[in-house]
Amino acid sequence: MLFIIAIASWNTFRFLIQVEDKNLELTFMGSSGWQWHDKSQGLQIKKVEGHLPAMRKVSENKEYASLVTITQNGDYRGFVFFDQDCEEGAIVSERVIYNDAEHAKLEVLHCLHGKLVYMKSWSTVPTERWQGRVGNFEFNEALSEWDFTPLQQAYLKSVAELI
DSSP states (O other): OHHHHHHHHHHHHHHHHHHHHHHHGGGGGGOOSOEEEETTTTEEEEOOTTSOOEEEEEOTTSSEEEEEEEOTTSOEEEEEEEEEEOOTTOEEEEEEEETTTTEEEEEEEEEETTEEEEEEEESSOOOSEEEEEETTEEEEEEGGGOOOHHHHHHHHHHHOOOO
């Protein structure tokens, strides 16, 4: 009987640790105001009065957070914030080879709000696997699995005109 109680207690302890770890993602890298949009997918949403919302997902290894929002003109902007402190204005850059060394592209991380960040824009809903590497910093996010409906609804509401 004591053995069963010990196993049940251990399982309860592990479950509570997992719940706390998941909830700590809402304040990853000192952020505040994030709420769960789809906890099972790890998707969070942040709504700030007077601004369009943003969605993000913290990587499994807790090394970065991918964030996507819609701009006032309807483009999607993506940011990957790395959990690496930096000095405002600092950059990390590297030439990355594409298409079997035929083309090289300069990839850059900027320091924004004290963290290194990679940025990209899309004119339509991103449905790709967004991945990259700059120096020692890598990211890989399946944006096709994200539900961008709240961002789209907020954008459409912000540009709607009464007739």
